[in-house]
Amino acid sequence: MKCKVIKIGGALIEDAGLLNRLCRKFASMTSPFVIVHGGGTFAGQFAERLGIPRKMIDGRRVTDRETLEVTVMVYAGWINKTLVARLQALGVNACGLSGCDLNLVQADRREGQSIDWGYVGDVRLVRMGGLELLLQAGVVPVISPITHDGKGVLLNSNADGIAAAVAETLGMCYDVELIYCFDKKGVLTDVGDEGSVIPCLTPSLYEKYKQSGMIHSGMIPKLDNAFKSVSNGVQAVRLIHPDDLGQPDAGTRIILEKQWMRVEQ
Amino acid sequence: MKCKVIKIGGALIEDAGLLNRLCRKFASMTSPFVIVHGGGTFAGQFAERLGIPRKMIDGRRVTDRETLEVTVMVYAGWINKTLVARLQALGVNACGLSGCDLNLVQADRREGQSIDWGYVGDVRLVRMGGLELLLQAGVVPVISPITHDGKGVLLNSNADGIAAAVAETLGMCYDVELIYCFDKKGVLTDVGDEGSVIPCLTPSLYEKYKQSGMIHSGMIPKLDNAFKSVSNGVQAVRLIHPDDLGQPDAGTRIILEKQWMRVEQ
Incomplete structure (x- = not known):
């Protein structure tokens, strides 16, 4: 059976028009799917209003208690429930979840050698039980990037990593497609040109583009997650713009060398 | 089959020691149960830090967009996920939900004749489907007082009212006990004396106590909900201190006149 895992960035949720189009896309989907959403800029704005200082190391926020x-x-x-309420209004029986709910996603608190990351967690495991219960009942799980350590502590995790781990776990029972929605038409060779989408990206091409500096910064952890997922048995991984959701050949397909040879033959 | 619906105030969640004792009580419970939690003072403190002015009418907060x-x-x-993570750490397979999740609780935006209540909702219906799916799987639903109007708008509802509506809906399939946990040993005739617990309260006794002024202010909507629930078929309603959870005769039992006569005989 087919199942899609769709990661959407938090910023998409802050754009009311885009969010409405996205929710209508979700409402038209027929096979089972899971949504994983990110955080966007709203949390940062909020922390600022509260006077909480922003601490970043290597592009990642250090998460102190506040x-x-x-x-x-x-x-x-706010983000999770807003999205779920919108989906319900369109007849999608969504259920918003964080990693603690149904013990869905456990994470390990990140241990830096000299850096205290605070309440940041790297995904340890995704439990199939809760997901399967909901998917079997026709429910769409909507997962936030909040996880827990299993000892009562909530943690802030990377939504791309959660999407990858959810896809890998569901891969045991489903034919899974993992889709990363983001603000570009796909992985671009020229960030200023939406026409420069790379249709298929293999590990060796990825290395080449990284070395030449065409792929850099925020795309690297995203693509590392994507390649890790195809290596771990997720059937298909794709990076697309949310407006292209449902179009089978849109965006950039992440593919292993051996799959590439099959495509070529 | 028996099922308990347990309402806990938000203030209980802010008391770390009490919350731990409460979670251990929950972990020792054997029959199915649902938790409904309130909001407490944390939201107010937060709004204050953000400089959002507090608007109250008749003891109820007017909920503008902010x-x-x-x-x-x-x-x-925060409250819902903190509680769920604590329960998971004790082996309780909890699932935090708001009214939009699984379309669990729909509410109507309150229409005042001259008052604009903002985003305040009065519970219209509780759906059995999602609750039953979770309870049958041994999951403990943990419900926040956030509901939705079914048209994509989130609403702020009274947690006592949600607990009552959930108990009434579950009453169609289960032998339900509705338990309101609060900071007193029960309904008191003398608010300063924890020994003055009224063991059984009938509608006529309630009228008497209200007229004499012994029962007043915040207790009135709570008890109105309680009496409405026993009238609507909830088997048993009780108001207790969380430390007395599990003790069958603790606190104040809400009872109709005809049940009272059966007790007397």
């Missing part, structure tokens, strides 16, 4: 509270409130609260 | 955001963040986000 930042954790804001993050949980914004991601698991 | 206040709704804070309320959803605190109730559906």
Whole structure:
């Protein structure tokens, strides 16, 4: 049976027009799917209004206790419930979840050698039980990037990583397609030109583009997750613009060398 | 089959020691149960830090757009997920839900004749489907007082009212006990004396106590909900201190006149 795991960035949720189009796309989908959403900029704005100082290391926010509270409130609260209410209004029986709900996603608190990341968690495991219960009942799980350590502590995790881990776990029972929706038409060779989409990206092409500097910064962890997922048995991974959701050949397909040879033959 | 619906105030969640004792009580429960939690003072403190003015009419907060955001963040986000993570750590397979999740609780936006209540909703219906799916799977639903109007708008509802409506709906399939946990040993005739618990309260006794002024202010909507529930078929309703959870005769039992006569005989 087919199942899609669709990661959407938090920023998409802040764009009311785009969110409406996206929700209508979701409402037209027929096979089972899971949504994983990110956080966007709202949590940062909120922390700023509260006077909580922003601490970043290597592009990642350090999550102290106060930042954790804001993050949980914004991601698991406002963003998650806003999205679910919109979907329900369109007849999609969505259920908003964080990693603690149904013990869905457990994470390990990140241990830096000299860096205290605070309440940041790297995904340890995704439990099939809760997901399967909901999918079998025709429910669409909508997962926020808040996880827990299993000992009562909430953690802030990377939504791309959660989407990858959810796709890998569902891959045990379903024919899974993992779709990363973001603000570009796909992985671009020229970031200023939406026509420069790479249709298929293999590990060796990825290396080449990284070395030449065409692929850089925020795309790297995203693509690392994508390649890890295809290596771990996820059937198909794709990066697309949300407006292209449902178009089978849109965006960039992430593919292993051996799959590529099959495509070529 | 028996099922308990347990309403806990938001203030209980802010008391770490009490919350731990409460979660251990929950972990020792054997029959199915549903938790409904309130909001407490955290949302108000938060709104204050953000400089959002507090508007109250008849003891109820008027929920403008900004206040709704804070309320959803605190109730559906921080309080709900903190409670669920604590329960999971004790082996309780909890699932945090708001009214939009699984389309569980729909509410009507309150229409005042001259008052604009903002995003405040009075519960219209509770859907059995989602609750039953979770209870049958051994999951403990943990419900926040955030509901939706079915048209994509989130609303702030009274947690006592949600608990009552959930109990009435479950009453169609289960032998339901509705338990309101609060900071007193029960309904007191003398608010300063924890020994003055009324063991059984009938509608006529309730009238008497109201007229004499012994029962007043915040207890009135709580008890109105309680009496409405026993009238609507909920088997048993009780008001207790959380430390007395599990003790069958603790607190105040809400009872109709005809049940009272059966007890007397």
